[in-house]
Amino acid sequence: SQTIHQWPATLVQPVGSPLSLECTVEGTSNPNLYWYRQAAGRGLQLLFYSVGIGQISSEVPQNLSASRPQDRQFILSSKKLLLSDSGFYLCAWRPQPTGELFFGEGSRLTVL
Amino acid sequence: ILNVEQSPQSLHVQEGDSTNFTCSFPSSNFYALHWYRWETAKSPEALFVMTLNGDEKKKGRISATLNTKEGYSYLYIKGSQPEDSATYLCAFNLHDKIIFGKGTRLHILP
Numbered sequence: 001s002q003t004i005h006q007w008p009a010t011l012v013q014p015v016g017s018p019l020s021l022e023c024t025v026e027g028t029s030n031p032n033l034y035w036y037r038q039a040a041g042r043g044l045q046l047l048f049y050s051v052g053i054g055q056i057s058s059e060v061p062q063n064l065s066a067s068r069p070q071d072r073q074f075i076l077s078s079k080k081l082l083l084s085d086s087g088f089y090l091c092a093w094r095p096q097p098t099g100e101l102f103f104g105e106g107s108r109l110t111v112l
Numbered sequence: 113i114l115n116v117e118q119s120p121q122s123l124h125v126q127e128g129d130s131t132n133f134t135c136s137f138p139s140s141n142f143y144a145l146h147w148y149r150w151e152t153a154k155s156p157e158a159l160f161v162m163t164l165n166g167d168e169k170k171k172g173r174i175s176a177t178l179n180t181k182e183g184y185s186y187l188y189i190k191g192s193q194p195e196d197s198a199t200y201l202c203a204f205n206l207h208d209k210i211i212f213g214k215g216t217r218l219h220i221l222p
Contacts, residue, residue: 032208034210036212042214043201043212043213043214043215044156044201044212044215045212046209046210046211046212049208049209049210051208057208057209059209090155090156098143098144098161098163098205099161100146100158100161101146101148101156101158101203101210102158103155103156103157104155105155106155
């Protein structure tokens with residue numbers, strides 16, 4: 001069966017520090033991968049999605065970036081965090097080309 | 113800019129009552145419409161993925177309808193139970209991109 005893991009679960013970082021959130025999917029190949037963020041009082045905002053290794057589509061221009069170095073690995077990064085980067089980050093996958101999303105456990109980021 | 117609107121934002125329903133809420137989305141370039149349930153301290157879980165105009169799907173006491181020509185979907189919950197308390201999200205699927213609405217927060221009152 002397929003599983004998705006993301007880590008860390010909780011992160012408290014100072015403004016200006018770097019960020020790396022990692023997501024790994026097991027039990028499937030060539031999935032579509034997604035990063036979403038829920039900021040306080042807001043819905044799920046699509047940040048990045050990927051349909052293959054090295055293929056990243058960015059939805060929101062900001063100081064975040066994403067990479068897909070392996071088929072089932074999706075990484076969300078920042079060189080310098082802003083206060084506005086605080087939120088709940090969710091990684092998700094789905095089998096190509098259609099189907100429902102399967103979400104990871106989420107990572108709560110607080111930038112101080 | 114893709115706009116997915118959900119209403120109401122929040123809803124209080126007496127246990128045992130039935131309820132419904134709405135998702136509106138662009139009627140052009142439709143690919144699929146998703147519904148998810150998001151319970152506190154958990155991750156969102158899919159309820160339905162709907163692709164055909166006029167489609168109606170059912171899972172237990174929960175059902176959904178889809179009108180792609182006018183760009184809306186309804187989610188119905190029959191005989192609400194305490195375990196139905198959650199945020200219900202709809203998402204518009206445009207090829208590989210999946211855009212969520214802000215959700216309807218459902219509170220079931222005992």
